[in-house]
Amino acid sequence: MTARTGRTTPVPPPAAQEHLQGHYAGFASRFLAFAVDVAIITAVAVLVLAAINFVASIVTGKSTNFNRSDIWVVIAYVAWAFIYFAYWWGLNGKTPGGSLFGVQVLTDDGRDVSGRRAIGRTLAFPLSFLILCLGFLGILLGDRRRALHDVIAGTVVVYAWDARAARLRFLSRSRYSPPPPPPESPGLPGPSS
Amino acid sequence: MEALAQSIAERAISLVLDAVDVNTVLDQVDLNALLDRVDVNSLVDRVDIEAILNKVDVEDILDRVDLNRLLARVDVNQLLSTVDVNRLVGKVDVPAIVDQVNVNQVVQQVDVNEVMSKVDVNAVVDRVDINSIVEHIDLEGIVEQTDLGSVIAKSSSGIASGVTDALRSRTVGVDEAIARMVARLRRRSYTGPPGPPAGLRATAAS
Numbered sequence: 036m037t038a039r040t041g042r043t044t045p046v047p048p049p050a051a052q053e054h055l056q057g058h059y060a061g062f063a064s065r066f067l068a069f070a071v072d073v074a075i076i077t078a079v080a081v082l083v084l085a086a087i088n089f090v091a092s093i094v095t096g097k098s099t100n101f102n103r104s105d106i107w108v109v110i111a112y113v114a115w116a117f118i119y120f121a122y123w124w125g126l127n128g129k130t131p132g133g134s135l136f137g138v139q140v141l142t143d144d145g146r147d148v149s150g151r152r153a154i155g156r157t158l159a160f161p162l163s164f165l166i167l168c169l170g171f172l173g174i175l176l177g178d179r180r181r182a183l184h185d186v187i188a189g190t191v192v193v194y195a196w197d198a199r200a201a202r203l204r205f206l207s208r209s210r211y212s213p214p215p216p217p218p219e220s221p222g223l224p225g226p227s228s
Numbered sequence: 229m230e231a232l233a234q235s236i237a238e239r240a241i242s243l244v245l246d247a248v249d250v251n252t253v254l255d256q257v258d259l260n261a262l263l264d265r266v267d268v269n270s271l272v273d274r275v276d277i278e279a280i281l282n283k284v285d286v287e288d289i290l291d292r293v294d295l296n297r298l299l300a301r302v303d304v305n306q307l308l309s310t311v312d313v314n315r316l317v318g319k320v321d322v323p324a325i326v327d328q329v330n331v332n333q334v335v336q337q338v339d340v341n342e343v344m345s346k347v348d349v350n351a352v353v354d355r356v357d358i359n360s361i362v363e364h365i366d367l368e369g370i371v372e373q374t375d376l377g378s379v380i381a382k383s384s385s386g387i388a389s390g391v392t393d394a395l396r397s398r399t400v401g402v403d404e405a406i407a408r409m410v411a412r413l414r415r416r417s418y419t420g421p422p423g424p425p426a427g428l429r430a431t432a433a434s
Contacts, residue, residue, distance in 0.1 A: 055400060055421060056424075057423060057424030057425070058420075058421040058422065058423035058424050059421055059422050059423040059424075060403070060421075061400070061402075061403025061404065061406060061407055061421065062403060062406050062407075063399050063402035063403045063406060064396075064399045064400065064402075064403050067399055135392065135395070136395070136396055136399055137392075137396045141425065141427075142425075142427070143425060144425055144426055144427040145424065145425035145426060145427025146427050175406070175407075175410050176410065176414075178422055179422060179423070179425075180421075180422065191423075191425055193423060193424060193425070194400070194421075196396050198396075198397070198400070201393040201396070201397065
């Protein structure tokens with residue numbers, strides 16, 4: 036992946052993508068960001084559930100096994116997911132997944148999302164799934180790449196990462212990356228010996 | 229006898245003058261025709277103007293003139309409005325004037341610190357379009373050819389930032405590929421991702 040290993044050729048951020056910042060984010064970036072968020076939510080939920088099972092078994096002295104077939108677990112999971120998305124979108128428009136892929140939620144006129152609008156977007160988000168995922172078609176077909184929940188909440192999703200800075204970082208790394216370690220020679224003693 | 233004749237003549241003239249209306253006589257005189265017959269030039273030639281002027285005490289006249297009062301009666305704005313400044317300036321030989329000015333001496337007398345203290349640097353900087361200047365800078369060339377690159381490399385050489393940059397870049401590539409494919413299916417041309425929102429455009433422009 037990197038120039039240091041010398042195994043694969045690094046791919047610089049293309050020059051054509053240097054001015055993407057602020058443009059409407061595409062389907063892949065948004066989907067992958069969502070997938071990362073779901074993974075985080077699920078991982079945290081599983082860990083918390085395991086912790087609860089452990090504590091409950093100690094307190095009650097019996098083997099307790101809350102799992103996803105339990106309606107309360109499902110409700111808690113949905114509530115946790117709601118808090119997760121509403122909090123991050125209301126905070127700065129970026130969930131951890133969105134930060135990783137450099138996408139940000141803004142109002143449709145480019146301002147930061149308020150807490151109320153973040154809650155509205157979170158509540159509208161399931162609607163895009165409930166109609167056979169047709170709510171997401173707007174990302175592919177719309178002029179502003181808005182899903183159904185974006186239209187309802189009055190939001191857009193834009194690229195928030197600076198591709199130009201990323202390209203400069205790539206150029207600086209490729210020129211100033213540390214030299215590869217010399218090949219080991221059996222005739223020379225190593226520093227630790 | 230002679231004295232009697234003199235008194236009779238004076239009396240007769242007096243009676244005639246009393247009987248004559250001088251204004252009526254003057255009304256009948258064509259003054260223009262009269263002036264046409266006067267050779268003004270020869271008249272002026274016979275006047276010794278130098279002698280007259282020598283007798284005039286100009287200093288005394290000027291002392292008596294209240295210039296401030298005189299100037300107060302002048303409407304300067306109206307006067308200036310009648311002046312064709314462009315024509316006036318066009319007649320001025322500016323290079324000749326500048327040649328006569330010792331610029332170095334003038335500059336030495338200028339208190340630069342005082343001048344700068346009156347300058348609102350922030351206002352000046354606000355008027356500079358820094359984005360436009362930066363657009364002209366070959367940042368990539370600078371990073372590749374100078375030690376600035378090493379500074380950037382040291383400050384952001386983490387593996388995580390490299391992986392993140394690559395991940396985002398590849399994902400954007402997939403975004404663009406999907407968008408091009410959809411545009412082809414819809415038989416539309418694709419010129420790149422749409423946006424940004426109007427609010428962001430205004431922020432970027434300001």
